[in-house]
Amino acid sequence: MTFDEMALIQPLLQAIMEAGYTEPSPIQAEAIPVLLSGRDIIGCAQTGSGKTAAFALPILQRLSKESSKQIRALILTPTRELAIQIYETFRYFGRRLRLHSGVVFGGVSQNPQVDALSRGLDVLIATPGRLNDLINQGYIHLDGIEIFVLDEADRMLDMGFIHDVKKTIKLLPAQRQTMLFSATMPSEIESLAQTLLNNPAMIKVDPITRAVESIDQCVYMVDKQNKVLLLTELLRKGDVKNALVFTNTKHGADRVVQKLSQNGFVARAIHGDKAQNARQEALNSFRDGRVQILVATDIAARGIDIPELSHVINYDLPDVAETYIHRIGRTGRAGLGGTAISFCNIDHVDSLRAIEKMTGLKVPVCESQWPM
Ligand code: AMP
Secondary structure: OOHHHHOOOHHHHHHHHHOOOOOOOHHHHHHHHHHHOOOOEEEEOOOOOOHHHHHHHHHHHHHOOOOOOOOOEEEEOOOHHHHHHHHHHHHHHOOOOOOOEEEEOOOOOOHHHHHHHHOOOOEEEEOHHHHHHHHHOOOOOOOOOOEEEEOOHHHHHHOOOHHHHHHHHHOOOOOOEEEEEOOOOOHHHHHHHHHHOOOOEEEEOOOOOHHHHOOEEEEEEOOHHHHHHHHHHHHHOOOOOOEEEEOOOHHHHHHHHHHHHHOOOOEEEEOOOOOHHHHHHHHHHHHOOOOOEEEEOHHHHOOOOOOOOOEEEEOOOOOOHHHHHHHHOOOOHHHOOOEEEEEEOHHHHHHHHHHHHHHOOOOOEEOOOOOO
């Protein structure tokens, strides 16, 4: 099945095309038609399967039919990183619709979140603790919820959030569409599913999908002080049309750009300390090919879309495994294939193992003249 055959509305099809998604991932192909029909689902799928778009697209379509000033869709997810990624997906696909999405998570001041809530949201993405806090303070009401998504239910359990989740569930209207996603189905999640869902369709996809599989991946084990040498060598090799290079810090991004510039490359950095117009300018030059290398932190790279990206380079491996999937998912779009190269120094060996565990694949190790 193609996206065009899914009875999706034009503004969504357009955004899908702009995202460079040429065909639906297996979970999208199975879940989108079922969800558009209004049925509940249990999806056995992990990050990397394309599950976010699988639920975001039908939700946006359903909500676009009318507008109201209440929260109508609630997505509960265990981590701040996932919450932000899901929020970005809703923003991206919903940008031609008159709908407002917002995100709340703990560990930061609640004030900007409360402000956003007071302006009125259609879709709320939340982590369980902060959601309950804001409900208790009277900032969030769930009586208008029409669609509820429980994302990564098994991780909610592992992370000790299940109590908070159950509290939230008690506040939901009985009449609603519900989706539960979980990579595994421990018995506690199975019994929760029985009370939560109404005659759900079961959709199971392999943990690893083309979204990640179509990307050539490799990792270089390299000492920190040799990373710049390795990067310049790889960029000189010739098959790098353009590269998005990720560092974990703003300072790191600036340093990489400085070193690349000294070596004759045209590179720019985008990160939170750069003014919005400087970021936009760097991004435009990268898109139209005047700049070959864009060095970014995760926060700055959020939501930016570069349809023809030949390489993603993890100059620093991310500490959170799902960030890796989102970084490398930026290449390989539009059926163009793509390459993701990572540098792993001794401090990041554990991160590499966590990434391999999450994707279920070993990242092939490449050799260089600077072995660790
Ligand atoms: P998710 O599992 O939702 O976290 O998505 C993992 C990555 O796959 C993200 O970077 C998505 O942008 C990308 N992705 C999702 N669906 C597709 C698709 N149909 N074609 C290509 N890439 C996709």
